[in-house]
Amino acid sequence: MGLARALLLKGSESRWLAEQLSRRRFVRRATTRFIPGELMEDALAAAAVLQKKGITAVFTLLGENVEDATAAESVAGEYGLLLARAAEEGLDADVSVKPTHVGLDLGFDGAAENFQSIAAAAAAHGGLVAVDMESSPYCDPTLDLYRVLRAEHANVGICLQSYLYRTDSDLEELLALAPMIRLVKGAYKEPHDLAYPKKSDVDESYLRLSSRLLEAARDGTARVAFGTHDPDIILEINRRAAEMKCPRESYEFQMLYGIQRELQANLAGTGYRMRVLISYGAYWFPWYMRRLAERPANVGFVLRNLLRR
Numbered sequence: 001m002g003l004a005r006a007l008l009l010k011g012s013e014s015r016w017l018a019e020q021l022s023r024r025r026f027v028r029r030a031t032t033r034f035i036p037g038e039l040m041e042d043a044l045a046a047a048a049v050l051q052k053k054g055i056t057a058v059f060t061l062l063g064e065n066v067e068d069a070t071a072a073e074s075v076a077g078e079y080g081l082l083l084a085r086a087a088e089e090g091l092d093a094d095v096s097v098k099p100t101h102v103g104l105d106l107g108f109d110g111a112a113e114n115f116q117s118i119a120a121a122a123a124a125h126g127g128l129v130a131v132d133m134e135s136s137p138y139c140d141p142t143l144d145l146y147r148v149l150r151a152e153h154a155n156v157g158i159c160l161q162s163y164l165y166r167t168d169s170d171l172e173e174l175l176a177l178a179p180m181i182r183l184v185k186g187a188y189k190e191p192h193d194l195a196y197p198k199k200s201d202v203d204e205s206y207l208r209l210s211s212r213l214l215e216a217a218r219d220g221t222a223r224v225a226f227g228t229h230d231p232d233i234i235l236e237i238n239r240r241a242a243e244m245k246c247p248r249e250s251y252e253f254q255m256l257y258g259i260q261r262e263l264q265a266n267l268a269g270t271g272y273r274m275r276v277l278i279s280y281g282a283y284w285f286p287w288y289m290r291r292l293a294e295r296p297a298n299v300g301f302v303l304r305n306l307l308r309r
C-alpha cells in the first residue's frame with residue numbers, strides 16, 4: 001500500500017482530525033464535488049438532476065458505529081423518511097446502509113430489526129436496500145444479516161469485496177438465495193492474510209467474480225451491480241457480457257457522486273443502467289478520507305479548491 005493511501009486511511013480513523021476539519025466551512029466547501037450537501041434535501045436535489053440524464057440514485061446517510069440503540073433506530077427512521085420523500089419526488093431511488101450505522105456493534109437482533117424496517121419502507125416505495133460491507137471483522141455477521149433479511153424480503157442486496165480471498169466462496173453460497181449483489185474492490189485497510197495486497201490481484205479477482213455474476217444475471221438467478229469507476233474493468237465487463245449474451249439491461253453500474261462523471265453519462269447514454277451513490281449527512285469526514293485514499297491524486301484537487309476560497 002502506498003504511503004499516501006496508508007496516511008489517508010489512518011487519518012480517516014482520527015476523531016481529533018474529524019472534529020478539527022469538520023468545523024471549517026472552507027473544508028466543507030471543498031467536499032461538495034463528492035457530497036452535494038449535508039441535508040436530505042441536498043441529496044434529493046442532486047438525484048433529480050441526475051435522473052434527467054437517465055442516471056438513477058442510491059442514497060446513503062453518512063455514519064457508522066453508532067453508540068446506542070436510539071441513535072441506530074433514528075438512522076433507520078431517517079432512511080424511511082428519505083425513501084418516502086424520494087418517492088414523492090418521482091425518483092428511482094435505492095438506499096445503501098452500513099450495518100454498524102444501524103447498530104451491529106450493539107447487537108445482531110437490533111441491527112436486523114432496523115434493516116427490516118428500512119426494507120419494508122423501501123418495498124412500499126419500490127426501492128432496494130443494499131447492505132454495505134465494512135471491514136473484515138464485520139464480514140460474517142453482515143452475511144448473516146443478509147440471510148435473515150433475504151428470508152423475508154425480495155428487495156435486499158449485499159455488497160461483496162473482491163480484495164478478500166474468501167469472496168469466491170461467499171459468492172457461491174449467496175447465489176443459492178437468488179440475491180442482489182453489488183461487487184466492489186474494497187475500501188478498508190485489511191491484513192495480507194485476508195486480502196490481496198497487490199492491486200493487480202484485486203483487479204483480477206474483480207473480473208473473475210464479474211464473469212460469475214454476469215452468468216447469474218443472464219440466467220436470471222441474481223440481480224447484479226458493479227460498483228467501480230475503473231474504465232478498463234468496465235470495458236472488459238461489457239465485452240464479456242456481450243460475448244456471453246448477457247443483455248445490457250440485466251446488470252447495472254454504480255459509481256460515487258462526482259467521480260467519473262463523463263463515464264457515467266456515456267454509459268447511461270449508450271443503454272447501460274447507471275446508478276450513482278449520493279451521500280449526505282454531517283458525518284462525512286471518515287467517508288471522505290477513504291475516497292481520497294482510493295485516489296490520492298484527488299488530494300491535489302481538494303487543495304486547489306481550498307486555495308481558491
Ligand SMILES: Cc1cc2nc3c(=O)[nH]c(=O)nc-3n(C[C@H](O)[C@H](O)[C@H](O)COP(=O)(O)OP(=O)(O)OC[C@H]3O[C@@H](n4cnc5c(N)ncnc54)[C@H](O)[C@@H]3O)c2cc1C
Pocket residue numbers: 131132133134159161184185186187188227228229230231254255256259260277291294295298
Ligand atoms: C456504489 C459504490 C458502493 C461502494 N460500497 C462499498 C462497500 O460497501 N464497501 C467497501 O469496502 N467499498 C465500497 N465501495 C468502494 C470500493 O470498494 C472502492 O474502494 C472504490 O470504488 C475504488 O475502486 P474502483 O474500482 O472504483 O477504482 P480503483 O481500483 O481505485 O482505480 C481504478 C481506476 O478507476 C478510476 N478511478 C478510481 N477512483 C477514481 C476517482 N476518485 N476519480 C477518478 N477516477 C477514478 C481511475 O481511472 C483509476 O485508475 C463502493 C464503491 C461504489 C462505487
